[in-house]
Amino acid sequence: MMKPNLHPWDRILRGVIGVVVIAFGLFNGDFLEEPIIEILIIIFGVLNLVSLATGWCPVYSLANIDTRSKKP
Numbered sequence: 001m002m003k004p005n006l007h008p009w010d011r012i013l014r015g016v017i018g019v020v021v022i023a024f025g026l027f028n029g030d031f032l033e034e035p036i037i038e039i040l041i042i043i044f045g046v047l048n049l050v051s052l053a054t055g056w057c058p059v060y061s062l063a064n065i066d067t068r069s070k071k072p
Contacts, residue, residue, distance in 0.1 A: 002054065002056045002061075003056065003061075004054070004055035004056055004068060005055070005056055005057055005060045005061060005065065005066045005067065005068060006051060006055050006056065006057055006060070006067055006068065007067040007068050007069060010057075010067045011051070011052050011055060012052075014048040014049075014051045014052045014057075015048070015049065015052040017045070017048050018045045018046065018047075018048030018049040018051075018052060019045070019049070020045075021041055021042075021044055021045035021048065022041075022042055022045035022046065022049075024041065025038050025039075025041035025042035025045060026038075026042065
């Protein structure tokens, strides 16, 4: 099950990282000369945006980490 496990600040940070990484992967010029690395960087950025949209991180889920605020 995909239970949300990300705090809102964690989601915002992932969104910023996702946009920056995707922009770098698309517009890096000749800095990265290997297309496979560019594709992997873009995939990493997209996965961060998916985590932003869903509030769920598969790595956190596997590690049993939950950064959401706990309500008493």
